[in-house]
Amino acid sequence: PKEIHDALRETVEASIERITERPIDHDTLRRRVRNSAGKAVRKRTNRRPVVFPVIIEV
Template sequence: KKLVEEIRNKVKKLVVNGDPHLPIDKDYLKNKIRNEIGQFVFKKIERRPMVLPVVIEV
């Protein structure tokens, strides 16, 4: 559970850190999430995770 919370917070930071005046490139955001979270989880559990980001526009 703790790992999931850490991942959730890390994803929130990745999304919020973008420029609010520029449109979000979904593919760039997906790749950024996949790479950052993949590295983060690998460091924690020493296994390669399968990260499947889903970005939904609202």
């Protein structure tokens, strides 16, 4: 549903903003995104999601 998607986006964006204050490698970024997204979905649905973050460097 849209409300879960919107909440998930806000959670992941906040997580990324917190960790981009210093240099960080792709594995750490991927792990942080997966963990924050998983926690947000689990909190709203009481289910354990499978999260596959895709990091694209531009």
